[in-house]
Amino acid sequence: MVVTLVGEKLAKPGVEFIYYGPADPCKTCRLARVCVGNLEPGRRYKVLRIRNIEHSCPLHEGKVRVVDVVEPAIEVAIDPRYAIVGSKITLSFVECSDIDKESVVKPEGLFEGDIVKILEIVGEFECDGKKYKIAKVMREKE
Structure with missing residues:
Protein backbone atom coordinates (compact mmCIF):
# COMPACT_ATOMS: atom_id res chain seq x y z
CA MET A 1 0.00 0.00 0.00
CA VAL A 2 1.19 3.50 -0.87
CA VAL A 3 0.16 6.83 0.65
CA THR A 4 -0.26 9.62 -1.88
CA LEU A 5 -2.41 12.62 -2.72
CA VAL A 6 -5.15 12.78 -5.36
CA GLY A 7 -7.56 15.45 -6.48
CA GLU A 8 -10.70 15.67 -4.39
CA LYS A 9 -12.86 14.41 -7.30
CA LEU A 10 -10.74 11.24 -7.62
CA ALA A 11 -10.71 10.58 -3.88
CA LYS A 12 -13.27 7.78 -3.85
CA PRO A 13 -12.64 4.12 -2.95
CA GLY A 14 -12.30 1.98 -6.06
CA VAL A 15 -11.29 4.78 -8.44
CA GLU A 16 -8.37 3.76 -10.64
CA PHE A 17 -5.89 6.09 -12.30
CA ILE A 18 -2.63 5.94 -14.19
CA TYR A 19 0.19 8.16 -13.02
CA TYR A 20 1.99 9.70 -16.01
CA GLY A 21 4.57 11.73 -14.10
CA PRO A 22 4.71 15.07 -12.29
CA ALA A 23 3.36 18.29 -13.79
CA ASP A 24 5.55 21.40 -13.73
CA PRO A 25 4.01 22.90 -10.55
CA CYS A 26 4.74 19.62 -8.71
CA LYS A 27 8.49 20.12 -9.08
CA THR A 28 8.52 22.98 -6.57
CA CYS A 29 5.66 21.86 -4.32
CA ARG A 30 6.47 21.12 -0.69
CA LEU A 31 4.18 18.05 -0.82
CA ALA A 32 5.73 16.53 -3.96
CA ARG A 33 7.64 13.84 -2.04
CA VAL A 34 4.47 12.30 -0.58
CA CYS A 35 2.24 13.16 -3.55
CA VAL A 36 4.14 12.18 -6.69
CA GLY A 37 7.29 10.83 -5.04
CA GLU A 54 -6.66 17.66 2.65
CA HIS A 55 -4.22 20.20 1.22
CA SER A 56 -4.46 23.02 -1.28
CA CYS A 57 -3.20 22.30 -4.81
CA PRO A 58 -3.00 24.49 -7.92
CA LEU A 59 -3.72 21.54 -10.22
CA HIS A 60 -6.77 19.88 -8.68
CA GLU A 61 -9.31 22.68 -8.45
CA GLY A 62 -7.80 23.75 -5.19
CA LYS A 63 -7.68 20.58 -3.06
CA VAL A 64 -6.06 17.18 -2.83
CA ARG A 65 -6.85 14.42 -0.35
CA VAL A 66 -4.50 11.96 1.34
CA GLU A 95 2.01 -10.02 -30.77
CA CYS A 96 -1.44 -9.11 -32.10
CA SER A 97 -2.28 -6.91 -35.07
CA ASP A 98 -5.89 -6.30 -33.93
CA ILE A 99 -5.98 -2.75 -32.56
CA ASP A 100 -9.23 -3.51 -30.70
CA LYS A 101 -7.33 -5.98 -28.49
CA GLU A 102 -4.73 -3.39 -27.42
CA SER A 103 -6.22 -3.01 -23.91
CA VAL A 104 -5.37 -6.63 -23.05
CA VAL A 105 -2.35 -7.09 -25.32
CA LYS A 106 -0.45 -4.11 -23.86
CA PRO A 107 -2.51 -2.83 -20.93
CA GLU A 108 -1.55 0.46 -19.33
CA GLY A 109 -0.01 -0.08 -15.93
CA LEU A 110 2.14 -3.08 -16.88
CA PHE A 111 5.51 -3.14 -18.62
CA GLU A 112 7.21 -5.86 -20.61
CA GLY A 113 9.60 -7.65 -18.24
CA ASP A 114 7.47 -7.11 -15.10
CA ILE A 115 7.29 -10.10 -12.78
CA VAL A 116 3.57 -10.87 -12.36
CA LYS A 117 1.56 -13.44 -10.43
CA ILE A 118 -1.34 -15.01 -12.31
CA LEU A 119 -4.43 -14.68 -10.11
CA GLU A 120 -7.06 -16.15 -12.45
CA ILE A 121 -7.83 -16.88 -16.08
CA VAL A 122 -10.82 -14.79 -17.15
CA GLY A 123 -11.10 -15.61 -20.84
CA GLU A 124 -9.38 -16.24 -24.11
CA LYS A 141 7.45 -5.85 -6.51
CA GLU A 142 11.13 -6.46 -6.05
Whole structure:
Protein backbone atom coordinates (compact mmCIF):
# COMPACT_ATOMS: atom_id res chain seq x y z
CA MET A 1 0.00 0.00 0.00
CA VAL A 2 1.19 3.50 -0.87
CA VAL A 3 0.16 6.83 0.65
CA THR A 4 -0.26 9.62 -1.88
CA LEU A 5 -2.41 12.62 -2.72
CA VAL A 6 -5.15 12.78 -5.36
CA GLY A 7 -7.56 15.45 -6.48
CA GLU A 8 -10.70 15.67 -4.39
CA LYS A 9 -12.86 14.41 -7.30
CA LEU A 10 -10.74 11.24 -7.62
CA ALA A 11 -10.71 10.58 -3.88
CA LYS A 12 -13.27 7.78 -3.85
CA PRO A 13 -12.64 4.12 -2.95
CA GLY A 14 -12.30 1.98 -6.06
CA VAL A 15 -11.29 4.78 -8.44
CA GLU A 16 -8.37 3.76 -10.64
CA PHE A 17 -5.89 6.09 -12.30
CA ILE A 18 -2.63 5.94 -14.19
CA TYR A 19 0.19 8.16 -13.02
CA TYR A 20 1.99 9.70 -16.01
CA GLY A 21 4.57 11.73 -14.10
CA PRO A 22 4.71 15.07 -12.29
CA ALA A 23 3.36 18.29 -13.79
CA ASP A 24 5.55 21.40 -13.73
CA PRO A 25 4.01 22.90 -10.55
CA CYS A 26 4.74 19.62 -8.71
CA LYS A 27 8.49 20.12 -9.08
CA THR A 28 8.52 22.98 -6.57
CA CYS A 29 5.66 21.86 -4.32
CA ARG A 30 6.47 21.12 -0.69
CA LEU A 31 4.18 18.05 -0.82
CA ALA A 32 5.73 16.53 -3.96
CA ARG A 33 7.64 13.84 -2.04
CA VAL A 34 4.47 12.30 -0.58
CA CYS A 35 2.24 13.16 -3.55
CA VAL A 36 4.14 12.18 -6.69
CA GLY A 37 7.29 10.83 -5.04
CA ASN A 38 5.59 7.59 -4.04
CA LEU A 39 4.19 6.80 -7.49
CA GLU A 40 5.88 5.21 -10.50
CA PRO A 41 5.19 6.76 -13.93
CA GLY A 42 3.10 4.54 -16.19
CA ARG A 43 1.64 2.46 -13.36
CA ARG A 44 -2.05 1.99 -12.58
CA TYR A 45 -3.26 2.65 -9.03
CA LYS A 46 -6.53 2.03 -7.21
CA VAL A 47 -7.78 4.15 -4.30
CA LEU A 48 -8.44 1.98 -1.25
CA ARG A 49 -9.07 4.44 1.54
CA ILE A 50 -9.47 8.19 1.92
CA ARG A 51 -7.87 9.80 4.93
CA ASN A 52 -9.40 12.83 6.58
CA ILE A 53 -6.59 15.17 5.50
CA GLU A 54 -6.66 17.66 2.65
CA HIS A 55 -4.22 20.20 1.22
CA SER A 56 -4.46 23.02 -1.28
CA CYS A 57 -3.20 22.30 -4.81
CA PRO A 58 -3.00 24.49 -7.92
CA LEU A 59 -3.72 21.54 -10.22
CA HIS A 60 -6.77 19.88 -8.68
CA GLU A 61 -9.31 22.68 -8.45
CA GLY A 62 -7.80 23.75 -5.19
CA LYS A 63 -7.68 20.58 -3.06
CA VAL A 64 -6.06 17.18 -2.83
CA ARG A 65 -6.85 14.42 -0.35
CA VAL A 66 -4.50 11.96 1.34
CA VAL A 67 -5.34 8.44 0.17
CA ASP A 68 -4.05 4.89 0.39
CA VAL A 69 -3.57 3.26 -3.02
CA VAL A 70 -2.48 -0.13 -4.35
CA GLU A 71 -1.62 -1.45 -7.78
CA PRO A 72 -4.76 -3.36 -8.83
CA ALA A 73 -4.97 -6.64 -10.69
CA ILE A 74 -4.85 -6.02 -14.45
CA GLU A 75 -6.09 -8.22 -17.30
CA VAL A 76 -3.43 -9.10 -19.86
CA ALA A 77 -3.15 -11.54 -22.75
CA ILE A 78 -0.55 -14.25 -22.24
CA ASP A 79 0.71 -17.30 -24.06
CA PRO A 80 -1.47 -20.27 -22.94
CA ARG A 81 1.65 -22.31 -22.06
CA TYR A 82 2.32 -19.91 -19.18
CA ALA A 83 -1.30 -19.43 -18.08
CA ILE A 84 -1.08 -21.31 -14.78
CA VAL A 85 -3.00 -19.81 -11.87
CA GLY A 86 -0.69 -19.11 -8.95
CA SER A 87 2.49 -19.04 -11.01
CA LYS A 88 4.85 -16.08 -11.35
CA ILE A 89 6.12 -15.21 -14.80
CA THR A 90 8.16 -12.52 -16.50
CA LEU A 91 5.62 -10.65 -18.59
CA SER A 92 6.16 -10.76 -22.33
CA PHE A 93 3.52 -8.98 -24.38
CA VAL A 94 1.99 -11.11 -27.13
CA GLU A 95 2.01 -10.02 -30.77
CA CYS A 96 -1.44 -9.11 -32.10
CA SER A 97 -2.28 -6.91 -35.07
CA ASP A 98 -5.89 -6.30 -33.93
CA ILE A 99 -5.98 -2.75 -32.56
CA ASP A 100 -9.23 -3.51 -30.70
CA LYS A 101 -7.33 -5.98 -28.49
CA GLU A 102 -4.73 -3.39 -27.42
CA SER A 103 -6.22 -3.01 -23.91
CA VAL A 104 -5.37 -6.63 -23.05
CA VAL A 105 -2.35 -7.09 -25.32
CA LYS A 106 -0.45 -4.11 -23.86
CA PRO A 107 -2.51 -2.83 -20.93
CA GLU A 108 -1.55 0.46 -19.33
CA GLY A 109 -0.01 -0.08 -15.93
CA LEU A 110 2.14 -3.08 -16.88
CA PHE A 111 5.51 -3.14 -18.62
CA GLU A 112 7.21 -5.86 -20.61
CA GLY A 113 9.60 -7.65 -18.24
CA ASP A 114 7.47 -7.11 -15.10
CA ILE A 115 7.29 -10.10 -12.78
CA VAL A 116 3.57 -10.87 -12.36
CA LYS A 117 1.56 -13.44 -10.43
CA ILE A 118 -1.34 -15.01 -12.31
CA LEU A 119 -4.43 -14.68 -10.11
CA GLU A 120 -7.06 -16.15 -12.45
CA ILE A 121 -7.83 -16.88 -16.08
CA VAL A 122 -10.82 -14.79 -17.15
CA GLY A 123 -11.10 -15.61 -20.84
CA GLU A 124 -9.38 -16.24 -24.11
CA PHE A 125 -9.23 -14.82 -27.62
CA GLU A 126 -7.70 -15.47 -30.98
CA CYS A 127 -5.52 -13.09 -32.95
CA ASP A 128 -3.47 -13.64 -36.09
CA GLY A 129 -4.31 -17.35 -35.98
CA LYS A 130 -3.04 -17.88 -32.43
CA LYS A 131 -5.05 -18.42 -29.25
CA TYR A 132 -4.24 -16.52 -26.06
CA LYS A 133 -5.50 -16.59 -22.50
CA ILE A 134 -6.61 -13.45 -20.74
CA ALA A 135 -5.24 -13.56 -17.22
CA LYS A 136 -5.84 -11.29 -14.28
CA VAL A 137 -2.37 -10.57 -12.90
CA MET A 138 -0.78 -8.66 -10.06
CA ARG A 139 2.68 -7.17 -10.39
CA GLU A 140 5.21 -8.54 -7.93
CA LYS A 141 7.45 -5.85 -6.51
CA GLU A 142 11.13 -6.46 -6.05
